[in-house]
Amino acid sequence: MKIEKLKKIIKDLREEEAKSLLLYILYRVNLLKETKYSENEFIDDLRRIYTMIFDVNEQSERNKEGTFRNVHILFGASPAGSLKVALKDMGVTKGENIISFWDVFSIGPVWRLHEEAGKELRFEWIRKNINNEYDEFHEYKQRFQKTMNEILTIPEGVPVTIWTAENSHEQTGLRFVLHLLKDRNHDIFVINTTKVYRKLFNHRKVKYTVLHSGEIPPEKLQLIYEHSKNKPPLSQHERDDLEKEWCTLAENREELRLWGNGKIHSVSVDYYDPYIIIMAKKLHHEMVAQEFMKSARLIGQVLGHLDQYVGDEFLEYRLRKLIEKGIFEVKGNLKAMRFYSVRLVNF
Structure with a gap:
């Protein structure tokens, strides 16, 4: 029975994959509340998720066989899941291999990330600075190495499609992957989702x-x-230029990258600290004087106003640094943002 197969697939899912599916669902619940996204669209998306769960299992079995004619590389769990559904709807999943880095390349060091020393430096930064509420750090390291190995063992001659948007996370990932594939015999195609989305779906009234x-x-x-x-595909000249940009990034020790004017800019890790303080002051004005605010509320407020992709975990790390400096008072347990509240000391 299909339900028995479903139970087995869910049981075999890694915790990170299960959480990704949950996030996918909750994101659409939020769309129901805040946009014109309809209940019928929501139900259709749930049906897609149901199909995707079986497709993930089938894709895994195909990858084990190593027989594919095209490789897709993405950055993040959510776009990988969406692409699996899209390929399934197109009826072209056979022979299509999907590889995804479950990481955020806009944050943390990328110094010589293509070497063991660089990987260990990044792993140590993640371990020290990003809250590990669900004890996922060991799995993160394993998955990172596994993804690198999958990229390095793509059979010669197989076309590679790299999906990237206009943000420092995916653009850094693009340059990193191109360096890993340097001197390899692959036609490499790049799909800029930001540009194509703008062309296909932005109209005069809806942007x-x-x-x-x-x-x-x-x-x-x-x-x-x-x-x-x-x-x-990318020309050799285009590949060479992007690979050179990676070499420049890989010699920089800054721990935060932003995207602007078509380029990646490395900035100080405390770049957003003043903005976190500004948003905290605004929230204090909306609340009873000297009241503690949920850290998740403050982080969500900051995240919602940024035009960059850095993730809530990075902002929570910076909030903890501001607490250490005595700029915020804290009430609760710093193990995770949902467990504590903060208020400005000198508001």
């Missing part, structure tokens, strides 16, 4: 800027893929 590829639902990702099919 939306895609911050990262994970924001794009499967049905639109499918149209983006179909639109991009006839685009030529």
